[in-house]
Amino acid sequence: MSEATPIPMMILTGFLGAGKTTVLNRLLTAQHGLKIAVLVNDFGAINIDAQLVVGVEANEIVNLANGCICCTIREDLLSTTLELLERPDRPEYIIVEASGVSDPVSVALTFRLPALRSLINLAAIVAVVDAERIQEQRQQIVQVGDQIAAADIVVVNKIDLVDPTQQQRVINWIQAIVPRARILTAEYGGVPIDLLLGIGQYQIDLLVDRHEFAPQQHDEDWQTWHYQTAKPFTMSSLQHAFQQLPNSIFRAKGIVYLAEAPERQAIVQLAGKRASLQLGEPWGATPPHSKIVVIGRSQSFDPAQLTAQFDACLAQPTHELREEILTVAEWRRKYQNQ
Numbered sequence: 001m002s003e004a005t006p007i008p009m010m011i012l013t014g015f016l017g018a019g020k021t022t023v024l025n026r027l028l029t030a031q032h033g034l035k036i037a038v039l040v041n042d043f044g045a046i047n048i049d050a051q052l053v054v055g056v057e058a059n060e061i062v063n064l065a066n067g068c069i070c071c072t073i074r075e076d077l078l079s080t081t082l083e084l085l086e087r088p089d090r091p092e093y094i095i096v097e098a099s100g101v102s103d104p105v106s107v108a109l110t111f112r113l114p115a116l117r118s119l120i121n122l123a124a125i126v127a128v129v130d131a132e133r134i135q136e137q138r139q140q141i142v143q144v145g146d147q148i149a150a151a152d153i154v155v156v157n158k159i160d161l162v163d164p165t166q167q168q169r170v171i172n173w174i175q176a177i178v179p180r181a182r183i184l185t186a187e188y189g190g191v192p193i194d195l196l197l198g199i200g201q202y203q204i205d206l207l208v209d210r211h212e213f214a215p216q217q218h219d220e221d222w223q224t225w226h227y228q229t230a231k232p233f234t235m236s237s238l239q240h241a242f243q244q245l246p247n248s249i250f251r252a253k254g255i256v257y258l259a260e261a262p263e264r265q266a267i268v269q270l271a272g273k274r275a276s277l278q279l280g281e282p283w284g285a286t287p288p289h290s291k292i293v294v295i296g297r298s299q300s301f302d303p304a305q306l307t308a309q310f311d312a313c314l315a316q317p318t319h320e321l322r323e324e325i326l327t328v329a330e331w332r333r334k335y336q337n338q
């Protein structure tokens, strides 16, 4: 690709927990032969998303700084993109996974700034929707409708959780908001990849007049909390803690160290009221540790109380567990020196 050819870019949007990372992983593992760079913007203070993205060798996952991509860290988005474009092995396609609370149009407008305008071709804004929860979310959160209104493809995800009538109701609602969009239904982000990657040019010009370049400060609408520890959790207590999180918390996710499975990372997720826990990759060269991030409405939960709740889930080194629970030092001795 010559220096002068603008690189196609997709902005992947959708509310917290809708399935953006799931769609992204499908895209990255599909056979399309493209060298894709992914810019990941997590809203919490610790970046968990980048670790949940399945890396494929030719692709590159870049973590953007902490903060919302459409307001506080726009500069970072701009400079990171420029850096990618200056590399000798420039990517052939760029995907920006926006945080669940960001405004995709403001993100898109970043690429209209003079520094990037001729280098990037905004190919599409893809909005992922949680079919089960969208009706409830749209009444509570204004960003949900805005994200859909900006899209030219809407992926109605999690159709395994709704019946055909509810699915059709969601589709009708989306069609009413954004008649020009192509609507695809999906289970775990499974949509035809060609349809996502081979999209035409996004009509950003239509939106420019409607938007101000002034940063929006909706960072203030949301509260995040995070927890990190090198001690293992007891699985049942952790699952219970996730299920007991207050309703005002929309999303929680973490990569955790479990006393019952000390050799493998465990991934905990909460999207709305649905919690899940699954075992992932072995820790490998990384000493086991846990990091959890939650996102909820501003001032809607007490961080100290959450910290106490999660502290209470840490495994006590009882006689039976003592062999399983390794301190970081022991772990290093056992796994790194062999």
Ligand SMILES: Nc1nc2c(ncn2[C@@H]2O[C@H](COP(=O)(O)OP(=O)(O)OP(=O)(O)O)[C@@H](O)[C@H]2O)c(=O)[nH]1
Pocket: 014, 015, 016, 017, 018, 019, 020, 021, 022, 023, 049, 099, 100, 157, 158, 159, 160, 161, 186, 187, 188, 189, 251, 253, 269, 270, 271, 276
């Ligand atoms: N039942 C069901 N669960 C799904 C589906 N797609 C994704 N999930 C689950 O929903 C949760 C959230 O998925 P993610 O892909 O992390 O969502 P996200 O939009 O990237 O989340 P944030 O970036 O944190 O806002 C995870 O536990 C997924 O496994 C689906 O089609 N059906």
